[in-house]
Amino acid sequence: MSERILAPRWIVPESLEWPERFTHLQAAPAGVWMWGRDVPTTTAVAVVGSRRATLAGLDIARCLGRDLADAGIQVVSGMARGIDGAAHRGCLDAGGSTVAVLGCGIDICYPAEHEQLRAEIVESGCVISEEPRAMEPFKHNFPKRNRLIAALASAVVVVEGTARSGALSTARWAADMGREILAVPGSIRARQSEGTNLLIRDGVRPLLSIHDLFEAVSELQPGPTAPTAPGVAPPSRTGLSGPLAEILSAMGPNPVHPDALSSALNLTASVLASRLVTLELAGAVLSLPGGLVARTFEGR
Numbered sequence: 001m002s003e004r005i006l007a008p009r010w011i012v013p014e015s016l017e018w019p020e021r022f023t024h025l026q027a028a029p030a031g032v033w034m035w036g037r038d039v040p041t042t043t044a045v046a047v048v049g050s051r052r053a054t055l056a057g058l059d060i061a062r063c064l065g066r067d068l069a070d071a072g073i074q075v076v077s078g079m080a081r082g083i084d085g086a087a088h089r090g091c092l093d094a095g096g097s098t099v100a101v102l103g104c105g106i107d108i109c110y111p112a113e114h115e116q117l118r119a120e121i122v123e124s125g126c127v128i129s130e131e132p133r134a135m136e137p138f139k140h141n142f143p144k145r146n147r148l149i150a151a152l153a154s155a156v157v158v159v160e161g162t163a164r165s166g167a168l169s170t171a172r173w174a175a176d177m178g179r180e181i182l183a184v185p186g187s188i189r190a191r192q193s194e195g196t197n198l199l200i201r202d203g204v205r206p207l208l209s210i211h212d213l214f215e216a217v218s219e220l221q222p223g224p225t226a227p228t229a230p231g232v233a234p235p236s237r238t239g240l241s242g243p244l245a246e247i248l249s250a251m252g253p254n255p256v257h258p259d260a261l262s263s264a265l266n267l268t269a270s271v272l273a274s275r276l277v278t279l280e281l282a283g284a285v286l287s288l289p290g291g292l293v294a295r296t297f298e299g300r
Contacts, residue, residue, distance in 0.1 A: 006122065008035040008106050008133065021151050024177050029130040029148070033106040036126025038097045043220065044074040045213060046153035046174070048146075048167040049083025049160040050192050056274030057083060057160035057192060060184055062090035063243055064157065067210040069096020073220060074125065076101065076152045078145065079118065081111055083159045083167070088117060097125040101149045103142035105135035143169050150174040155217045157207055158183045161195035168195050171204070180216045182207040185281060186274075208282045209244060247275055248284060248295055255292040 011017045012031040019040040022028050045068055047061055065075050065087040075091040077084040079100035091098040100121050102110070106129040109115045121127055128148065131141060146166060150156055150173035158181070161167035171181050182205045186193025200206050205216055213220055250264050262272045276293060279285035286296050 006035075006037065008033050010034075019152055021153075022148070025147060025151050027147070032128050032130045032148075033133060034126055034128050035106055036122040036124075038074075038125045040076070040099050040126070040128070040152045041074050041097075042154070043072070044076050044099065044153045045220065046076040046149050046156040046170065047083065047087035047159060048077055048149065048156065048170045049158055050162065050165055050167065051080050051082040051084075052192065053082035053086070053160050054190065054192050054274075055268065055270055057184075057186075058086040059243075059271050060274070061086035061159045062093075064159070064210065065090025065092075065096070065098070066094040069094035069098075071210065071220075072096075074099060076149055078103065078142075078149060079110075079114055079121070079127070081114075085114060085117060087159075088121060092117075092120050092124065095124075099125050099152060100127045101145050101152070102127060102129040102131070102137075103145040104137035105129060105131045105133045107133045108136060110137040142166055146170040147173040150177060150179060153179060154219055155180040155182060155213055157181075157213070158196050158199060160184065160186065160192040162191055163194045163198060165195045168199070171199060180213075181205070182212060182216060185278075187277070206281070208278055244275055244279055244282075244284075247272070247279065251285075251293070251295050253295070255288050255294040257290075257292055261293075 010031055011034050017039045020042060047064055049061060061083045068075050069091040075087055075098040077087045088098045098121055104110045106127060109118055118127060146169045150170050156171055156174040156179055158167045158171055174181050183196040183199040185200055185206045186196055188197060250261055258272055262269050276285055284296055286294050288294055
């Protein structure tokens with residue numbers, strides 16, 4: 001691959017690299033700066049959420065990014081702190097391609113601590129910005145860039161977000177373009193889940209596993225031999241895979257205390273609790289008196 005391809009370049013709608021999905025925008029940019037190797041593809045999912053994410057939310061975003069990469073699906077996000085960065089990282093760790101759409105100039109690394117992350121994104125995917133190269137990350141640029149994130153993806157997954165989160169702006173743009181929107185449910189007491197729970201209340205499909213994406217968007221269906229990351233458990237009867245299936249496997253046929261699972265799986269109590277909630281919502285796990293949990297028939 002030539003150095004020219006790795007250098008930032010200005011592309012316009014007439015360019016061969018121009019993302020096809022930008023044609024779905026009512027207010028498409030006149031051009032964008034693109035930096036990287038792998039241009040945006042039509043098989044992509046946007047993963048967005050709170051900058052002030054919980055540990056459980058970060059884990060979900062990272063796992064989702066990894067699962068999408070394993071299925072050969074490109075991950076699109078905004079390279080922000082929190083959920084965005086975790087989704088990019090999960091995808092990269094699985095050897096996938098990811099696209100970061102910036103709310104600042106392409107020469108500006110924002111946040112500054114994501115310099116290494118940006119370098120890895122450029123090596124396997126690309127970074128995009130419609131702003132002048134040296135534009136600082138002004139607040140009003142971010143809602144505008146969210147329309148580009150929504151346009152590039154077949155579906156948008158909101159992992160965490162408050163009721164006024166910018167991630168909900170991305171969801172609104174996606175709805176306007178007829179994209180599928182999914183949201184990860186969370187505790188009704190958690191501020192970071194206010195936005196996602198409101199989306200679900202208003203009819204957005206809850207995401208309990210990557211298989212919800214495959215059911216919602218036919219073009220995202222992986223092939224019959226979709227790759228599985230080493231050490232990742234296969235789907236259970238519920239269609240759950242990855243970390244969730246690993247928990248089901250560790251539970252065995254008898255009720256167990258979460259502390260024992262936490263120790264066996266080397267998970268923190270908060271991360272395990274979040275995943276158990278997801279499993280219970282999926283009907284795979286049942287809470288019992290005494291703080292015990294057990295697999296249901298659906299989880300076997």
